[in-house]
Amino acid sequence: MPLGVPGRHPRFDNGRFSIVLPPAPPGLVPYIAGWSEERLLSCPITRRRGFPGIAYADETPYDRDSFGVLWVRYVLRPKRRRGSPVFRNVxxxxxxxxxxxxxxxxCARMPPDPHGPHLFLLKDSGGPIxxxxxxxxxxxxxxxxxxxxQLCRALHGGRFVAAWARRVPAWGVVGPLHHPRTLQPIPGCAMEQVKYGSEWAPWVRAARTMVELRGVTPADLDREFAALGRDRLEEEFARIAQLTAVA
Ligand SMILES: [Zn+2]
Known part of the structure; x- marks a missing residue:
């Protein structure tokens, strides 16, 4: 398999690192993954009082984010009662x-420095981040x-690009749009990107936060992995396996 374009941006292929990566722990479920017993709730949508936009009839302050955007309602369960993992869901x-x-x-670990930089690993869509x-x-x-x-390559055969971002401001949300007149979901607009403060922000039910990556520099994962070393990676994998394993 080709290694991509040397010197342009780092791309990663099977095992092509300076150190041999320890195998990914089996049975690992990422923190953000969906589970079979956690599902979208369907709730009646009404017109928001005093503002343009949609609302829930029995809305609580927990239904909106700090930008005032309405969020989907979704079952949230303790780990032991979530059923089985559904990896394609978030x-x-x-x-x-x-x-x-x-x-x-x-693994849901907090960042070592909340001010960054933060490491992002995205699917390779043909260029660097x-x-x-x-x-x-x-x-x-x-x-x-x-x-x-390792896991995503096994699952999807995917390739990745990685970068450090020094600042990661919230940009908006992704979710279903509702029609301003009928209040019904607009067909074909189930996962639209909507910027905070934009004209569609009052008409979306957010299902994801979307952020903007700023102060971006390509990440040299080979160097990062080598700096940790195989023994330390093995220790980390064991810790992560305990944190994320299905109870
Ligand atoms: Zn982690």
């Missing part, structure tokens, strides 16, 4: 919490980057 509230605190999306790039994928810690690369 839990909206855990995703939002990870973004808000810049927690690792796999750009300044100002938007994403709904929360950061990862370095050991979890080593795990994610």
């Amino acid at each position: 839990h909206p509230y855990r995703q939002r919490r990870a973004m808000l605190n810049m927690m690792c999306q796999v 750009r300044e100002g790039e938007l994403t709904t994928s929360p950061p990862v810690c370095v050991p979890c980057a080593a795990i994610s690369i």
Whole structure:
């Protein structure tokens, strides 16, 4: 398999690192993953009083984020009562919490420095992570980057690009849009990107926080993994396996 374009941006292929990565722990479920017993709740939508936009008839302060955008309602359960993992799903509230605190999306570890930089590992869409790039994928810690690369490649055959972002301002949300007249979901607009403060912000039900990556520099994961070393990575993998294993 080719290694991408040397010197342009780092791309990662199977096991092509200076150190041999320890195998990813089996049975690992990322913090933001969805589970079978956690599902979207369908709640009647009404017109918001005093403002343009949608609301829940029995709305509480927990239904909106700090930007005043309405969020989907989703079952949130303690770990032992979540059923089985559904890897293709992302839990909206855990995703939002990870973004808000810049927690690792796999092991939920808080960042060593809340002011950054933060490591982002995104699917390779044909180029490096750009300044100002938007994403709904929360950061990862370095050991979890080593795990994610292995797991996602096994699952999807995916390739990645990685970058450090010094600042990660909230940009908006992703979620279903509702029609301003009928209040019904607009067909074909189930996961639209909506900027905070934009004209559509009152008409979306957020399912993900979307952030903007600023102060971006490409991450040399090979160097990061080598700096930790295989023994330390093994220790970290064991810690992460305990934290994230299905109870
Ligand atoms: Zn982690």
